[in-house]
Amino acid sequence: MATTDDPLLLLRHSIAAGSKIIPTTSADSSEEAPLSAATHLVFTHPSRIAVPIDAPTRFTSSEGKAVDVRSIYFAWLNREFAIPEYNAVAAKLNDEMAGAATVHMFAFVERLVLFTFLEGAQEESEFIKPSAGDKDATTGAGAAATGATLKVSQAVLSRAGRGTLDPRLAQIYNGERRMGDRNTILRGIKPTDFSHVRKLAAPFMTRKPGGPPLAAGVNGANPSLALNQKPARRPDPIILLSPSASALLRMSNAKAFLEGGRYTPPDHNSTSTMLHISRLIKDIDPARPMRFILVEGPEQFKPEYWNRVVAVFTTGQAWQFKNYRWSNPAELFKHVLGVYCGWRGDQPPEAVRVFGHKVLTCSVEKWRDPGQPGAETSRWRDREVVEAIWKGIEGNMRAKGWRKDAAPSSI
Structure with missing residues:
Protein backbone atom coordinates (compact mmCIF):
# COMPACT_ATOMS: atom_id res chain seq x y z
CA MET A 1 0.00 0.00 0.00
CA ALA A 2 1.49 3.34 -0.99
CA THR A 3 1.94 6.06 1.53
CA THR A 4 -0.70 8.22 -0.16
CA ASP A 5 -3.21 5.36 0.12
CA ASP A 6 -2.50 4.57 3.80
CA PRO A 7 -4.74 6.64 6.15
CA LEU A 8 -2.52 5.77 9.15
CA LEU A 9 0.59 7.18 7.48
CA LEU A 10 -1.33 10.19 6.14
CA LEU A 11 -2.50 10.99 9.67
CA ARG A 12 0.97 10.38 11.08
CA HIS A 13 2.65 12.68 8.50
CA SER A 14 0.02 15.38 9.01
CA ILE A 15 0.58 15.30 12.78
CA ALA A 16 4.34 15.56 12.33
CA ALA A 17 3.97 18.48 9.90
CA GLY A 18 1.27 20.18 11.96
CA SER A 19 -0.97 20.42 8.90
CA LYS A 20 -4.72 20.73 9.01
CA ILE A 21 -7.03 17.70 8.88
CA ILE A 22 -10.62 18.48 7.88
CA PRO A 23 -13.71 16.25 8.23
CA THR A 24 -16.05 17.08 5.33
CA THR A 25 -19.38 15.94 3.89
CA SER A 26 -17.92 15.17 0.43
CA ALA A 27 -14.58 14.45 -1.22
CA ASP A 28 -14.56 17.82 -3.04
CA SER A 29 -15.65 19.96 -0.10
CA SER A 30 -13.26 21.93 2.11
CA GLU A 31 -15.87 23.03 4.63
CA GLU A 32 -15.40 21.42 8.03
CA ALA A 33 -18.28 19.25 9.26
CA PRO A 34 -18.93 17.47 12.57
CA LEU A 35 -17.62 13.91 12.81
CA SER A 36 -21.14 12.56 13.22
CA ALA A 37 -22.10 13.89 9.77
CA ALA A 38 -18.75 13.73 7.92
CA THR A 39 -18.19 11.29 5.04
CA HIS A 40 -14.54 12.07 4.25
CA LEU A 41 -11.37 13.12 6.03
CA VAL A 42 -9.31 15.60 3.99
CA PHE A 43 -5.52 15.68 4.51
CA THR A 44 -3.67 18.79 3.31
CA HIS A 45 -0.08 17.44 3.57
CA PRO A 46 1.91 16.75 1.41
CA SER A 47 -1.01 17.41 -0.98
CA ARG A 48 -4.78 17.45 -0.70
CA ILE A 49 -6.07 13.89 -0.28
CA ALA A 50 -9.64 12.93 0.68
CA VAL A 51 -10.14 9.56 2.40
CA PRO A 52 -13.58 8.02 3.15
CA ILE A 53 -14.09 8.39 6.86
CA ASP A 54 -15.49 4.86 7.19
CA ALA A 55 -12.51 3.30 5.38
CA PRO A 56 -10.74 0.53 7.30
CA THR A 57 -7.12 1.02 8.35
CA ARG A 58 -4.18 -1.26 9.08
CA PHE A 59 -4.88 -0.83 12.80
CA THR A 60 -6.76 -3.86 14.17
CA SER A 61 -8.53 -4.19 17.51
CA SER A 62 -7.99 -6.91 20.07
CA GLU A 63 -10.79 -8.86 18.37
CA GLY A 64 -8.94 -8.69 15.03
CA LYS A 65 -11.30 -6.20 13.35
CA ALA A 66 -9.92 -3.31 11.29
CA VAL A 67 -10.56 0.07 12.93
CA ASP A 68 -12.01 2.75 10.66
CA VAL A 69 -10.55 6.20 9.97
CA ARG A 70 -13.20 8.04 12.02
CA SER A 71 -12.35 6.05 15.17
CA ILE A 72 -8.59 6.60 14.70
CA TYR A 73 -8.98 10.36 14.18
CA PHE A 74 -11.50 10.72 17.02
CA ALA A 75 -9.16 8.86 19.43
CA TRP A 76 -6.29 11.20 18.48
CA LEU A 77 -8.44 14.29 19.05
CA ASN A 78 -9.30 13.02 22.56
CA ARG A 79 -5.87 11.62 23.43
CA GLU A 80 -5.62 13.71 26.61
CA PHE A 81 -8.69 12.05 28.11
CA ALA A 82 -8.45 9.09 30.46
CA ILE A 83 -10.28 5.90 29.50
CA PRO A 84 -13.55 6.67 31.39
CA GLU A 85 -13.78 10.21 29.96
CA TYR A 86 -12.90 8.97 26.46
CA ASN A 87 -15.58 6.27 26.61
CA ALA A 88 -18.11 8.93 27.65
CA VAL A 89 -17.42 11.25 24.69
CA ALA A 90 -17.29 8.26 22.30
CA ALA A 91 -20.70 7.10 23.52
CA LYS A 92 -22.04 10.63 22.97
CA LEU A 93 -20.75 10.61 19.36
CA ASN A 94 -22.35 7.20 18.77
CA ASP A 95 -25.67 8.59 19.99
CA GLU A 96 -25.36 11.51 17.56
CA MET A 97 -24.81 9.11 14.64
CA ALA A 98 -27.95 7.18 15.66
CA GLY A 99 -26.72 3.79 14.45
CA ALA A 100 -25.43 4.96 11.06
CA ALA A 101 -21.89 4.22 12.31
CA THR A 102 -20.12 3.54 15.58
CA VAL A 103 -16.83 4.70 17.05
CA HIS A 104 -14.51 1.98 18.30
CA MET A 105 -13.96 2.02 22.09
CA PHE A 106 -10.20 1.65 22.41
CA ALA A 107 -8.78 -0.40 25.24
CA PHE A 108 -5.87 0.93 27.28
CA VAL A 109 -3.14 -0.98 25.38
CA GLU A 110 -4.71 -0.21 22.00
CA ARG A 111 -4.71 3.53 22.71
CA LEU A 112 -1.12 3.42 23.94
CA VAL A 113 0.10 1.66 20.79
CA LEU A 114 -1.94 3.93 18.48
CA PHE A 115 -0.63 7.17 20.01
CA THR A 116 3.00 6.05 20.03
CA PHE A 117 2.69 5.08 16.36
CA LEU A 118 1.07 8.36 15.33
CA GLU A 119 3.72 10.31 17.25
CA GLY A 120 6.46 8.49 15.33
CA ALA A 121 7.91 6.66 18.32
CA GLN A 122 6.93 3.13 17.24
CA GLU A 123 6.82 1.25 13.92
CA GLU A 124 5.70 -2.28 14.64
CA SER A 125 2.94 -3.70 16.80
CA GLU A 126 0.62 -6.66 16.96
CA PHE A 127 -2.25 -4.19 16.39
CA ILE A 128 -0.79 -2.68 13.19
CA LYS A 129 -0.62 -4.83 10.09
CA PRO A 130 2.49 -4.19 7.97
CA SER A 131 1.99 -2.58 4.61
CA ALA A 132 3.14 -4.25 1.38
CA GLY A 133 6.19 -1.97 1.24
CA ASP A 134 7.12 -2.87 4.81
CA LYS A 135 6.92 -6.60 4.03
CA ASP A 136 9.28 -6.22 1.06
CA ALA A 137 11.70 -4.14 3.10
CA THR A 138 11.69 -6.73 5.89
CA THR A 139 12.45 -9.57 3.46
CA GLY A 140 15.39 -7.72 1.90
CA ALA A 141 16.79 -6.69 5.24
CA GLY A 142 16.59 -10.23 6.59
CA ALA A 143 18.72 -11.49 3.70
CA ALA A 144 21.36 -8.77 3.94
CA ALA A 145 21.61 -7.98 7.68
CA THR A 146 22.37 -9.88 10.90
CA GLY A 147 19.85 -10.42 13.68
CA ALA A 148 21.52 -7.74 15.81
CA THR A 149 20.64 -4.98 13.32
CA LEU A 150 17.52 -3.01 14.15
CA LYS A 151 15.03 -2.80 11.28
CA VAL A 152 13.86 0.69 10.42
CA SER A 153 10.71 0.88 8.30
CA GLN A 154 10.63 2.54 4.89
CA ALA A 155 8.04 5.01 6.18
CA VAL A 156 10.39 6.30 8.92
CA LEU A 157 13.38 6.47 6.56
CA SER A 158 11.37 8.38 3.99
CA ARG A 159 10.26 10.82 6.68
CA ALA A 160 13.85 11.09 7.92
CA GLY A 161 15.00 11.87 4.37
CA ARG A 162 12.86 14.98 4.36
CA GLY A 163 14.76 16.27 7.39
CA THR A 164 12.05 15.76 10.02
CA LEU A 165 13.69 12.80 11.80
CA ASP A 166 17.33 11.72 12.01
CA PRO A 167 17.85 8.06 10.89
CA ARG A 168 19.79 7.25 14.04
CA LEU A 169 17.01 8.73 16.14
CA ALA A 170 14.54 6.57 14.24
CA GLN A 171 16.52 3.45 15.22
CA ILE A 172 16.42 4.55 18.86
CA TYR A 173 12.66 5.11 18.68
CA ASN A 174 12.18 1.60 17.28
CA GLY A 175 13.76 0.10 20.38
CA GLU A 176 12.12 2.48 22.86
CA ARG A 177 9.51 1.33 25.31
CA ARG A 178 6.63 3.76 25.56
CA MET A 179 5.85 4.59 29.21
CA GLY A 180 2.78 6.85 28.99
CA ASP A 181 1.68 9.49 31.50
CA ARG A 182 -0.01 9.18 34.89
CA ASN A 183 -3.49 9.11 33.35
CA THR A 184 -2.73 6.21 31.00
CA ILE A 185 -0.77 4.25 33.62
CA LEU A 186 -3.09 4.64 36.61
CA ARG A 187 -6.38 4.27 34.77
CA GLY A 188 -7.49 1.09 33.05
CA ILE A 189 -10.51 -0.18 31.17
CA LYS A 190 -12.49 -1.03 34.30
CA PRO A 191 -12.70 0.93 37.59
CA THR A 192 -10.85 -0.75 40.45
CA ASP A 193 -12.89 -1.91 43.43
CA PHE A 194 -11.11 -1.18 46.72
CA SER A 195 -13.95 -2.28 49.02
CA HIS A 196 -11.84 -5.16 50.33
CA VAL A 197 -9.45 -2.63 51.90
CA ARG A 198 -12.13 -1.76 54.46
CA LYS A 199 -12.04 -5.29 55.85
CA LEU A 200 -8.26 -5.22 56.04
CA ALA A 201 -8.34 -1.87 57.87
CA ALA A 202 -11.08 -2.84 60.33
CA PRO A 203 -8.71 -4.25 63.02
CA PHE A 204 -6.84 -0.94 63.07
CA MET A 205 -9.94 1.19 63.59
CA THR A 206 -11.21 2.06 67.05
CA ARG A 207 -14.35 3.87 68.03
CA LYS A 208 -13.82 7.47 69.14
CA PRO A 209 -15.73 8.74 72.19
CA GLY A 210 -19.05 10.08 71.00
CA GLY A 211 -18.43 8.84 67.46
CA PRO A 212 -20.60 6.53 65.33
CA PRO A 213 -20.44 2.79 66.05
CA LEU A 214 -18.16 0.61 63.97
CA ALA A 215 -19.51 -1.70 61.30
CA ALA A 216 -21.07 -4.96 62.40
CA GLY A 217 -18.56 -7.67 63.16
CA VAL A 218 -15.73 -5.21 63.87
CA ASN A 219 -14.29 -5.22 67.36
CA GLY A 220 -13.86 -1.81 68.94
CA ALA A 221 -10.47 -2.69 70.36
CA ASN A 222 -7.76 -5.04 69.26
CA PRO A 223 -5.83 -6.49 72.26
CA SER A 224 -2.74 -7.01 70.12
CA LEU A 225 -2.59 -3.27 69.41
CA ALA A 226 -3.35 -2.05 72.94
CA LEU A 227 0.30 -1.34 73.76
CA ASN A 228 0.75 0.77 70.63
CA GLN A 229 -2.35 2.92 71.01
CA LYS A 230 -1.93 6.49 72.25
CA PRO A 231 -4.32 7.69 74.98
CA ALA A 232 -7.22 9.75 73.66
CA ARG A 233 -6.79 13.50 74.02
CA ARG A 234 -9.21 14.98 76.52
CA PRO A 235 -11.25 17.85 75.05
CA ASP A 236 -11.17 21.20 76.86
CA PRO A 237 -14.24 22.22 78.91
Missing part, protein backbone atom coordinates in the same frame (compact mmCIF):
# COMPACT_ATOMS: atom_id res chain seq x y z
CA ILE A 238 -15.88 25.51 77.89
CA ILE A 239 -17.13 28.36 80.12
CA LEU A 240 -19.44 30.98 78.62
CA LEU A 241 -19.16 34.50 80.04
CA SER A 242 -21.87 37.12 79.78
CA PRO A 243 -21.33 39.67 77.00
CA SER A 244 -23.33 42.28 78.94
CA ALA A 245 -21.49 45.52 79.74
CA SER A 246 -22.88 45.35 83.30
CA ALA A 247 -21.32 41.93 84.00
CA LEU A 248 -18.65 41.98 86.73
CA LEU A 249 -16.64 39.30 84.92
CA ARG A 250 -15.59 39.97 81.33
CA MET A 251 -12.79 38.67 79.10
CA SER A 252 -10.40 41.31 80.47
CA ASN A 253 -10.60 40.27 84.14
CA ALA A 254 -11.98 36.68 84.20
CA LYS A 255 -8.55 35.02 84.03
CA ALA A 256 -7.14 37.01 86.97
CA PHE A 257 -10.26 36.23 89.02
CA LEU A 258 -10.87 32.54 88.24
CA GLU A 259 -7.20 31.54 88.05
CA GLY A 260 -5.50 34.03 90.37
CA GLY A 261 -8.27 34.56 92.93
CA ARG A 262 -8.28 38.36 92.75
CA TYR A 263 -11.01 40.62 91.40
CA THR A 264 -10.25 43.72 89.33
CA PRO A 265 -12.73 45.83 87.33
CA PRO A 266 -13.15 44.80 83.68
CA ASP A 267 -11.47 46.77 80.92
CA HIS A 268 -14.24 47.60 78.46
CA ASN A 269 -11.70 48.39 75.74
CA SER A 270 -10.44 44.80 75.65
CA THR A 271 -10.77 43.01 72.30
CA SER A 272 -10.04 39.44 73.45
CA THR A 273 -12.47 36.83 72.12
CA MET A 274 -11.12 33.70 73.82
CA LEU A 275 -9.05 32.87 76.92
CA HIS A 276 -7.47 29.73 78.37
CA ILE A 277 -7.19 29.10 82.08
CA SER A 278 -5.92 26.04 83.98
CA ARG A 279 -7.38 24.45 87.09
CA LEU A 280 -6.68 21.16 88.85
CA ILE A 281 -9.97 19.29 89.25
CA LYS A 282 -8.87 16.61 91.72
CA ASP A 283 -12.00 14.46 91.64
CA ILE A 284 -11.77 14.13 87.83
CA ASP A 285 -8.03 14.12 87.11
CA PRO A 286 -5.69 14.55 90.07
CA ALA A 287 -2.57 14.09 87.90
CA ARG A 288 -2.81 17.03 85.49
CA PRO A 289 -4.61 20.39 85.43
CA MET A 290 -7.55 20.80 83.07
CA ARG A 291 -7.51 23.61 80.54
CA PHE A 292 -10.75 25.59 80.30
CA ILE A 293 -11.77 27.76 77.33
CA LEU A 294 -13.51 31.07 78.13
CA VAL A 295 -15.65 32.77 75.48
CA GLU A 296 -18.44 35.34 75.58
CA GLY A 297 -20.67 33.86 72.87
CA PRO A 298 -21.33 30.64 70.92
CA GLU A 299 -21.05 32.21 67.44
CA GLN A 300 -18.12 29.98 66.47
CA PHE A 301 -19.56 26.84 68.10
CA LYS A 302 -19.94 23.53 66.33
CA PRO A 303 -22.94 21.49 67.54
CA GLU A 304 -20.74 19.09 69.53
CA TYR A 305 -19.14 21.97 71.46
CA TRP A 306 -22.26 22.29 73.60
CA ASN A 307 -21.46 18.93 75.22
CA ARG A 308 -18.29 20.57 76.62
CA VAL A 309 -19.98 23.62 78.21
CA VAL A 310 -19.64 23.35 82.01
CA ALA A 311 -20.82 26.80 83.16
CA VAL A 312 -22.66 29.88 81.90
CA PHE A 313 -22.12 33.22 83.65
CA THR A 314 -25.20 35.43 83.44
CA THR A 315 -26.52 38.79 84.59
CA GLY A 316 -30.14 37.62 84.27
CA GLN A 317 -30.72 39.29 80.90
CA ALA A 318 -32.60 36.89 78.58
CA TRP A 319 -31.12 38.32 75.35
CA GLN A 320 -27.82 36.64 76.29
CA PHE A 321 -29.33 33.22 75.45
CA LYS A 322 -30.77 34.17 72.04
CA ASN A 323 -28.19 32.21 70.02
CA TYR A 324 -27.71 29.41 72.55
CA ARG A 325 -28.63 25.80 71.89
CA TRP A 326 -31.30 26.23 74.57
CA SER A 327 -32.60 29.79 74.32
CA ASN A 328 -35.08 29.29 77.18
CA PRO A 329 -33.21 29.93 80.49
CA ALA A 330 -35.26 27.32 82.35
CA GLU A 331 -34.27 24.67 79.77
CA LEU A 332 -30.67 25.90 79.54
CA PHE A 333 -29.97 25.56 83.25
CA LYS A 334 -31.30 22.01 83.27
CA HIS A 335 -28.23 21.10 81.20
CA VAL A 336 -25.59 23.63 82.29
CA LEU A 337 -24.61 25.21 85.61
CA GLY A 338 -25.49 28.92 85.78
CA VAL A 339 -23.34 31.40 87.72
CA TYR A 340 -24.33 34.93 88.77
CA CYS A 341 -21.74 37.30 90.25
CA GLY A 342 -22.97 40.44 91.96
CA TRP A 343 -21.76 42.92 94.58
CA ARG A 344 -21.87 41.88 98.21
CA GLY A 345 -24.86 43.48 99.91
CA ASP A 346 -26.89 43.83 96.67
CA GLN A 347 -29.90 41.64 95.91
CA PRO A 348 -29.68 39.48 92.76
CA PRO A 349 -32.05 40.55 89.95
CA GLU A 350 -35.53 39.09 89.95
CA ALA A 351 -34.77 37.16 86.74
CA VAL A 352 -31.88 35.32 88.44
CA ARG A 353 -34.08 34.36 91.38
CA VAL A 354 -36.66 32.99 88.92
CA PHE A 355 -34.01 30.75 87.36
CA GLY A 356 -33.96 28.78 90.63
CA HIS A 357 -31.30 26.68 92.33
CA LYS A 358 -29.65 25.78 89.02
CA VAL A 359 -27.94 29.19 89.10
CA LEU A 360 -25.14 29.63 91.64
CA THR A 361 -25.26 33.14 93.18
CA CYS A 362 -21.95 34.64 94.33
CA SER A 363 -21.21 37.99 95.96
CA VAL A 364 -17.97 39.86 95.36
CA GLU A 365 -16.70 42.62 97.64
CA LYS A 366 -17.33 46.00 96.07
CA TRP A 367 -14.35 47.46 94.32
CA ARG A 368 -12.61 50.44 95.90
CA ASP A 369 -9.75 52.49 94.56
CA PRO A 370 -6.51 50.87 95.78
CA GLY A 371 -5.28 54.36 96.73
CA GLN A 372 -7.96 54.67 99.43
CA PRO A 373 -7.09 53.55 102.98
CA GLY A 374 -8.20 49.98 103.73
CA ALA A 375 -9.10 49.19 100.12
CA GLU A 376 -7.09 45.94 100.16
CA THR A 377 -8.41 44.60 103.47
CA SER A 378 -11.56 43.07 101.92
CA ARG A 379 -9.97 41.53 98.83
CA TRP A 380 -9.13 38.31 100.69
CA ARG A 381 -12.78 37.29 100.19
CA ASP A 382 -12.18 37.02 96.43
CA ARG A 383 -10.42 33.68 96.89
CA GLU A 384 -13.39 32.38 98.89
CA VAL A 385 -15.80 33.32 96.11
CA VAL A 386 -13.59 31.73 93.43
CA GLU A 387 -13.38 28.44 95.35
CA ALA A 388 -17.17 28.35 95.67
CA ILE A 389 -17.53 28.83 91.90
CA TRP A 390 -15.04 26.06 91.12
CA LYS A 391 -16.72 23.74 93.61
CA GLY A 392 -20.01 24.20 91.75
CA ILE A 393 -18.37 23.67 88.35
CA GLU A 394 -16.58 20.52 89.56
CA GLY A 395 -19.78 19.04 90.95
CA ASN A 396 -21.62 19.74 87.70
CA MET A 397 -18.80 18.14 85.67
CA ARG A 398 -18.85 14.95 87.74
CA ALA A 399 -22.63 14.73 87.38
CA LYS A 400 -22.44 15.12 83.59
CA GLY A 401 -19.86 12.34 83.19
CA TRP A 402 -16.54 14.11 82.73
CA ARG A 403 -13.57 11.77 83.06
CA LYS A 404 -9.83 12.29 82.98
CA ASP A 405 -9.64 11.09 79.36
CA ALA A 406 -13.00 12.05 77.83
CA ALA A 407 -15.86 14.52 77.76
CA PRO A 408 -19.51 13.48 78.01
CA SER A 409 -21.20 12.54 74.75
CA SER A 410 -24.26 14.62 75.69
CA ILE A 411 -25.38 16.89 78.50
